[in-house]
Amino acid sequence: MREKYPPETISLADTYDYIMRKEDIDKIFGYSVKMCWGWDEQKISPPLGYGNGLMVWPYRSSIHFMQDQCLRTDKKSVPNLGKLFDEYHHNITSKLLWWKDLVAPRAKLRARMWEGFEIYVGLNKKLRKMPNHTDGMILIGDAAGLESTELCDGVPAAWYSAEIAAQVAIEAIKANDVSKAFLKKYDDKVKAHSIIQWSIKGRNRYNLRIAQQEHDIKKLKKYIHQGWGLGSLTHFTTPFMKLLLAYVKEDPTIITKWIKMYFRYYQNWLHESYDYVKKKVIKVTASKRVRKKERKFLSTLRFIDLIMKSMLRIRRVLKIIIIPLSNSLNTLMRKSLPIIEPINSAIIKLLNPISNKLSNKMIKFVDKANPSIFYVY
Amino acid sequence: MVKTFKDFPGVQWVEGAGEFIKINDEKCIGCGNCVKVCLAGCFEIMEKKAKIKSLEKCMECAACWYVCQEEAIFFSWPPGGTGYKSDWG
Numbered sequence A: 001m002r003e004k005y006p007p008e009t010i011s012l013a014d015t016y017d018y019i020m021r022k023e024d025i026d027k028i029f030g031y032s033v034k035m036c037w038g039w040d041e042q043k044i045s046p047p048l049g050y051g052n053g054l055m056v057w058p059y060r061s062s063i064h065f066m067q068d069q070c071l072r073t074d075k076k077s078v079p080n081l082g083k084l085f086d087e088y089h090h091n092i093t094s095k096l097l098w099w100k101d102l103v104a105p106r107a108k109l110r111a112r113m114w115e116g117f118e119i120y121v122g123l124n125k126k127l128r129k130m131p132n133h134t135d136g137m138i139l140i141g142d143a144a145g146l147e148s149t150e151l152c153d154g155v156p157a158a159w160y161s162a163e164i165a166a167q168v169a170i171e172a173i174k175a176n177d178v179s180k181a182f183l184k185k186y187d188d189k190v191k192a193h194s195i196i197q198w199s200i201k202g203r204n205r206y207n208l209r210i211a212q213q214e215h216d217i218k219k220l221k222k223y224i225h226q227g228w229g230l231g232s233l234t235h236f237t238t239p240f241m242k243l244l245l246a247y248v249k250e251d252p253t254i255i256t257k258w259i260k261m262y263f264r265y266y267q268n269w270l271h272e273s274y275d276y277v278k279k280k281v282i283k284v285t286a287s288k289r290v291r292k293k294e295r296k297f298l299s300t301l302r303f304i305d306l307i308m309k310s311m312l313r314i315r316r317v318l319k320i321i322i323i324p325l326s327n328s329l330n331t332l333m334r335k336s337l338p339i340i341e342p343i344n345s346a347i348i349k350l351l352n353p354i355s356n357k358l359s360n361k362m363i364k365f366v367d368k369a370n371p372s373i374f375y376v377y
Numbered sequence B: 001m002v003k004t005f006k007d008f009p010g011v012q013w014v015e016g017a018g019e020f021i022k023i024n025d026e027k028c029i030g031c032g033n034c035v036k037v038c039l040a041g042c043f044e045i046m047e048k049k050a051k052i053k054s055l056e057k058c059m060e061c062a063a064c065w066y067v068c069q070e071e072a073i074f075f076s077w078p079p080g081g082t083g084y085k086s087d088w089g
């Protein structure tokens, strides 16, 4: 059904798990991920150069250090990965200041593992066009080459494609037709899915190799800005809004469900309650202040639901304003970003003390709230 | 039986995987690509042909299969809960 992917589309993710106290992780990482790119001869990222990188992110009571490198770049020869990864890991842990000074004294190696992932399949037009269905079979997620070329993640696309596959499979069973001709619907829907298509075609992460080859700091900054900074709004906003609208149309309460899920995730993180099998029970505090805040939180969510439901009722608003607006958001962003960006940085600086206070308040609330208010039914 | 190795902490191998990676001698041209990408050192070149030294530290990444342009490597995941496992993601 599909051809074998060429080595330049596959990255080997060499991942180290370092145990670290949660308080240290939160302080150093501030609930986020650290990424790193450099020139190839520095060998701090990526080992042989070009388009791969280093990511360090919190994982339970540890951090995951992932260095990744394509099995071949631009059809050049296959690198000696064993040697390069060792050299690379040594350089990062002994030369990068934030690792040496902040992380190293607090971290202890617990595990090392690696895995191949199909990072750049989507950038190859021919591979992108290969079918993901045949008689009685549908491919989803990684098997269908749907990893995000930009964000290097694959769970969202695996999830979206699984959702489409389930819908098509149910239709096929009902129609008693699992032929290739019927299952083509699946590929058509995947091709029409705004986020999947956006995520398998983004070239910013890939283009870092051009900046690295040319030692061009301006280009490096440009691709980072386009890929993960505000620049991403120029290509991400339309597909995101399209998807959001599709979900809201199906279930107007989806946004508040996502908010609850996000808060629950956060609460689980704060309480180190990860495993569903041996899940730690989060204690409920008896404070009246917390109860009052919970009521406020729930009524805000109810208000959002009400707005979404009433917006859906006014279909004309949807058709005349919201849908055309969402379709042209990328263009709008392209035009307005040069103005928005400096204003945004000024506002962020100005609001920083307030937003820091607000997020600390939010974290305290999530920490103490009754877990049941974040349940989604 | 479950095995572990000092140089790859936090990982266990459940034995009984069978021949989940094989080399076709007739197709192999001894280019050494498989040797270069395998972080577990599973391959070696002997008399201009790749040979499997040992698969006991193999993490089933399939890198060897991807880089073999001669299609000389057969790869499938070890069957029935055998092979590599880790609790750390």
Ligand SMILES: Cc1cc2nc3c(=O)[nH]c(=O)nc-3n(C[C@H](O)[C@H](O)[C@H](O)COP(=O)(O)OP(=O)(O)OC[C@H]3O[C@@H](n4cnc5c(N)ncnc54)[C@H](O)[C@@H]3O)c2cc1C
Binding pocket: A013, A015, A066, A115, A116, A117, A140, A141, A142, A143, A147, A152, A153, A154, A155, A156, A158, B077
């Ligand atoms: C190191 C690393 C870090 C990553 N980090 C992120 C991240 O932070 N965020 C993110 O979104 N994505 C991340 N990804 C990508 C993400 O893990 C994958 O894109 C996603 O898991 C793909 O889901 P899937 O269901 O398509 O495939 P998989 O999760 O690979 O599921 C396929 C399943 O099929 C099973 N299987 C294989 N062969 C057989 C067989 N013959 N019979 C029965 N079962 C079989 C496998 O054991 C496996 O369980 C990461 C990937 C790697 C390698």
Ligand code: SF4
Binding pocket: B023, B027, B028, B029, B030, B031, B032, B033, B034, B035, B049, B050, B067, B068, B069, B070, B071, B072, B073
């Ligand atoms: S990559 Fe293939 S052809 Fe090259 S040495 Fe290994 S098995 Fe032989």
Ligand code: SF4
Binding pocket: B021, B037, B038, B039, B040, B041, B042, B057, B058, B059, B060, B061, B062, B063, B064, B065
């Ligand atoms: S699958 Fe990965 S670890 Fe196993 S032999 Fe091949 S390259 Fe080595």
